[in-house]
Structures are given as structure tokens and as C-alpha cells.
Amino acid sequence: MAIEEVLRLLHVLGATVLFGTGLAIAFFMVMAVRTRDPQIIAHVTGIVVIADTVFTATAVVMQPLTGYGLARSIGWPLNEGWILLALALYVVVGLFWLPVVWIQIRLRNMARQAAAEASALPPGFDRLYRIWFAFGFPAFLAVIAIFWLMLTKPSISMFGLN
Known part of the structure; x- marks a missing residue:
């Protein structure tokens, strides 16, 4: 297998991990929070934080590296317009993902405390959860746009380049 084929495979696998892990995390978080059970939420958010650390963070690092290698x-x-736009969207995804990770940790800790005290979720939990939920939409749409750019490679002129 040529280096280009290996890089292409790794890049597609990384994109799959990012997209799939993001969807799975969203699904399991929504389902857990719907129970309103602090023990379930604490357990699921604990797993979500681990998944984001192991899978998402690894793919986040590998995507630009494999993309750079593949492009070369x-x-x-x-400076192809579609590459620049994909990179800009990748930054947008990151700007939404980093706060989401912090929010997931906070939600986990709040649920753990409520479970330990056998109490209801604290008032700030729902506000933080709504922010977490809202941040998923622009990130999800940006990832879909990146997929489209990678598949179609449209001719785009950006910043006077190309």
C-alpha cells in the first residue's frame, strides 16, 4: 500500500471516529439526562469524558497531520480554497468542542455530587446542559460541511489565493 493510500485511510478513519464519537456521545448524553437520575447521568457523563479524551482528542490531533501528509x-x-475553508471550519468545530468537554466534566461532577448526596440535580445543571446541547449543532453542521468539501473539492477562491 502506497503512503498516499495509508494516509487517505487514516484520514477517513479519523473523520469517522470524530463524527461517530460525536453522534454517540450526543445520543447517550441526551438519553441519560432525560432520565433525570443523577446516578445514571454521573455514570454516562463519566464514560463520555473518557470517550472524548481517548477517541475524539486522538482523532482531533491526527486529522490535520494526516490531512497535511495527504495533501503533500x-x-x-x-492554499487551495476548499482546504482553507475546511481548516477554518475545523477551527470552528474546535472552538465549540473545547467548551463542550469542560461542560461535560462539570455536568459529570454535578451529577456525581447529586448522586452522592441522594439529591436532585442542582439548578445550574439544566442551564449548562442546554449550552452543551446548543453547541453541538454548529459543530455538527461544520463537520458535515468539511465532509462535503473533502468529497467535492470545489473551486473556491479565498483571501485572494488560487
């Missing part, structure tokens, strides 16, 4: 091996200039 194929001969795509890095």
Missing part, C-alpha cells in the same frame, strides 16, 4: 503526497497546494 497528492500535490494539493495548501
Whole structure:
């Protein structure tokens, strides 16, 4: 297998991990919070934080590395409009993902405390959860847009380049 094929495979696998882990995390978080049971929420958010650390963070690092290697091996200039736009959207995804990770940790800790005290979730839990939920939409749409850019490679002129 040529280096280009290996890089392409790793890049697609990384994109799959990012997208799939994001969808799975969203699904399990929504389902857990719907129970309103602090023990269930604490357990699920604990797993979500681990999944984001192990899978998402690893893929987040690997995607630009494999993308750079792939672009170089194929001969795509890095100032191609679709590449620049994909990178800009990748930054947007990151700007939404980083606070989401912090929120997940806070939600986990709040649920753990409520479970330990056998009490209801604290008042701030729902506000933080709504922010977490809302941040998923722009990140999800940006990832879909990146997929579209990678698949179609449209001719886009950005910043006077190309």
C-alpha cells in the first residue's frame, strides 16, 4: 500500500471516529439526562469524558497531520480554497468542542455530587446542559460541511489565493 493510500485511510478513519464519537456521545448524553437520575447521568457523563479524551482528542490531533501528509503526497497546494475553508471550519468545530468537554466534566461532577448526596440535580445543571446541547449543532453542521468539501473539492477562491 502506497503512503498516499495509508494516509487517505487514516484520514477517513479519523473523520469517522470524530463524527461517530460525536453522534454517540450526543445520543447517550441526551438519553441519560432525560432520565433525570443523577446516578445514571454521573455514570454516562463519566464514560463520555473518557470517550472524548481517548477517541475524539486522538482523532482531533491526527486529522490535520494526516490531512497535511495527504495533501503533500497528492500535490494539493495548501492554499487551495476548499482546504482553507475546511481548516477554518475545523477551527470552528474546535472552538465549540473545547467548551463542550469542560461542560461535560462539570455536568459529570454535578451529577456525581447529586448522586452522592441522594439529591436532585442542582439548578445550574439544566442551564449548562442546554449550552452543551446548543453547541453541538454548529459543530455538527461544520463537520458535515468539511465532509462535503473533502468529497467535492470545489473551486473556491479565498483571501485572494488560487
